[in-house]
Structure formats: C-alpha cells, structure tokens
Amino acid sequence: MITVEQAQALCLELVQTGPSETVPLADAQGRTLAAPLQAKRDQPPFSASAMDGYAVQQGDAVQGATLNVIGESAAGHGWQGVVQAGQAVRIFTGAPVPEGADCVVIQENVTANGDQITVDEPASSNINIRPQGADFTRDFKLCAPRVLSSPDLALIAAMNQPDVPVISKPKVALISTGDELLMPGGDPSPNQIIASNVFALHAMLQDAGAEPNILPIAPDTADALDAVLKQASDWGADIIVTIGGASVGDHDLVAPALDRFGVTRSFHKIAMRPGKPLMAGAKGTTAFLGLPGNPVSAIVCGHLFLLPMVRRAMGQTDVLPRAVTARLTAPMPKGGPRAHYMRAVFEEGAENRTVTAFDKQDSSMLTVLANANCLLLRPIDDAAKNAGDPVTIHPIV
C-alpha cells in the first residue's frame, strides 16, 4: 500500500487549476488572484494631513509665533490657495495639505484666538503629513497568484479596482452510496442509517471556497451508481467524490463503477487509519475521489486529500493540511503498519502546545470527531512515546 504522502501527491496530479473569471471585489475573499492587478492611482492621491490642526510653513512652527488663519482644508474639500509666511490654514485629518505648507501643527499645540493662532509647541518639517503615494503609487502591482485576504480587498479597493480576476471555484459533486442510507429527517427502517458524513464534507468544501453539490444517494446497484456518476458529470463537476462502497465486500461497487465510467485509476488503498480503502483517478479533466463510508474515515480523508485537491484547483500552492508540533499529555504505545490519524484535542499553553488523544478511535464515532480539534499523527511503525514527547498534529477546526 502507498503512503499518505504518496497518495496526496497522486491526488494533486489529478487536479487541474481552474480557468479565471472576474468577480466583484466584495466576493473575492479567499479566491486566488489570477492575473496581476495594477493600481489606478497613487495612495494617498495628494499630500494629506495625518492630524487635525493647522497647515503652516515650517519656519513659522516656532514657539510664540502668531499666524493669520486664512482658510480651511477638510477631507473631500481642499483649500486652493498658497500658504505664505505668517499664515496658517485650518486643516483636518485626511484633508489635502495646501501648497506652500510643509508642516501641520496639531490643534492641541496652538492657542486659537479669532482668526489668529499662537504656536505653543514647535513642530518640525513634514510632520503630520502623509506624502502623495506614501502607501502606493500608480505603478504598484499586486502579483498573481495570491490568495486574497481581507486586507487585500481593502488594498484593491484603494487601487480603485471594483472587479477582480480570480481562479474559478471548483465544482465538487458529493455522492453517498449504500442501500442503508437515508437523508436526515427521513423515516428510516430498522436496517437503515442516516447519511451523515456528506454534510461535514459539504461544509468543509464551502469553507474552502469550492462549489459543493450533494447528489441523490445511490443504492447498491450498478445501474444506480452509473446514473448518479453521469448526473455528476452532466452537472459539470470538476471533482466527483463518492462516499462508501470503497472496500472489498460484495456490495462495495464503487471501484467497478468508476472503471465502467472510464476513470483511469491512480491508486486504491493506502497505508492509513482511518481511510485504508481510499481510491482516486481521473477521466479527462475530471478528478475522482472514492472515500470510505465510515463517517470519520470519510471526513478525515476529506481533510487530508479532498481539501488539498480543492486548494490546488483554486490555484493555491500551499495546499497540504497545516502541521504543527504539540507535546503529548500521556504516553502512547508503539504505532502500527498504517499511519494513524488519531482524533485528539490540543491546547495552547503559556509554555507549550499540548495534545491529548481520545481513548475511543473507532472510525464510526462522530461524537469523538465532533469533540476533537485536531488529528494527531502517528507515522507508520512509530516508536512508543512518553508524556512530553513532541508529535505532529493537524488542526481541523
């Protein structure tokens, strides 16, 4: 069986980075900039006052100087004249600094008396002035690719760009398979269970910026599977995800269905727990991921394989799950022949980040996963560990 790292690399090879589209700035958060974006103006576009006070010539900003206030410059309403020696212009934060003035004395440092002020504290040249283009000039470019953060959106707005070219969202079809499954709110017979893991995957995909679509549950027949795979393909899915039916039982029909559909298999089965029956492949530009049905297995594989594929499709380069080090709160026995991604809770202490694995690690137990905030990695054949030893964890919330 191949390792998790090998499987991740193969999964990423199956994915194409999407085409670009133009979206309104307000919708661009988390999207990948697809082409360089150039500023349309300088910022600030004029020398601007950083404080409320008086714009004067620096030579007049000396203690005891009495100056005539000859006008007012407010944000959005500049003063058009030229400030001469012995003169001051009342100015407010964000307002254009008038010609002739090269310093702003803050109002706390003057005494105002009618149309005159007396300077109480001297000020130096250029103080309290933000020069034109201090933040950026019109030759400034935001380079692509770049995952757009919320400050990036403000920056792009200041560049006077209302729309942004970004990589399009990958369409991800989610297909639950199995005669035993029913959607939540249904009326299950005694032998049925509720399709659950698909809702976690849907939420994870939405958070990652993809466009997920929950397709109808496919019962355990070849015809039903073929039909829903076609439905996913007709919808235009970039990634088709099946859930369940991935293992070796008589009713595990996904691998032959993918073969019939013309999918070229990349791998089936990996040295991982939970998630051993994982499979992946591609047909043309469409990637396929066959997740195991056990709820925890499907969701853990979602974090380790599906989200990296989505990030790659969205043009991101840093796609693998974030890995950090934490110290064990309790000893652990020797690891097994599959890499174990244990459900665990980490805490940020003043000195250390610590991690505690749950006792129950069965891949059917959603209560355990719902209380976990990370996966604790035990590599293949990991040596026994003591409390305090460092381990790798992947935060999942």
Ligand SMILES: Nc1nc2c(c(=O)[nH]1)N[C@H]1C(S)=C(S)[C@@H](COP(=O)(O)OP(=O)(O)OC[C@H]3O[C@@H](n4cnc5c(N)ncnc54)[C@H](O)[C@@H]3O)O[C@H]1N2
């Ligand atoms: N003889 C062997 N048996 C099994 C092996 C093996 O290597 N040899 N592998 C085991 C492992 S590991 C896993 S994981 C499971 C996964 O098998 P499948 O992908 O075929 O999943 P199913 O059999 O369809 O379902 C497993 C389990 O999960 C429930 N399920 C399925 N889909 C959903 C869903 N959408 N929401 C909630 N629960 C779901 C299903 O009812 C089963 O209880 O195979 C082991 N067997």
Ligand code: MOO
């Ligand atoms: O690998 Mo399975 O996913 O252990 O339950």
